[in-house]
Amino acid sequence: MFIERKIYPKLISHLQKRQITVITGMRRTGKTTLLRELLRTVQLSNKIYIDLERMDNRQIFMEANYENVVRALNQRGISFKEKAIIAVDE
Numbered sequence: 001m002f003i004e005r006k007i008y009p010k011l012i013s014h015l016q017k018r019q020i021t022v023i024t025g026m027r028r029t030g031k032t033t034l035l036r037e038l039l040r041t042v043q044l045s046n047k048i049y050i051d052l053e054r055m056d057n058r059q060i061f062m063e064a065n066y067e068n069v070v071r072a073l074n075q076r077g078i079s080f081k082e083k084a085i086i087a088v089d090e
Contacts, residue, residue: 002037003030011038015085035087047085048078061088 014021015038023031039049050057060072070080078084 002033005030005034008034008037012041015042018083032089035089039085039087042085044083044085046077046079046082047087048073048076049087049089052088052090 011021011023011034023034025031036049039047050060052058052061060069063069063072073086074080078086
C-alpha cells in the first residue's frame, strides 16, 4: 500500500529537471515503495528500475569502463538520446 507523503509532489516536479535525485533514509521507511510509485506514475517510457539486490544488476555498476555501463543499460532498453529515468535501489 502506498501512502502519499508530503514530499511526493515535489519529487514528481523535481524529475522534470536534469539532475540526479538521491532519496535516503532509515531502513524500512518506504524508499523502495516511493521509488516504484514514482516510476509507475511518471509518463515516460524511457525509464528503468534497477534493484542492486540482484547480482546481475549489481554487475552493471561494477564495470570500470563507462561505455560498458551505457551499453548494459542500452541492452535493457534505455536510450541516452532522450530523457531517461534510471532508478537504482540498493
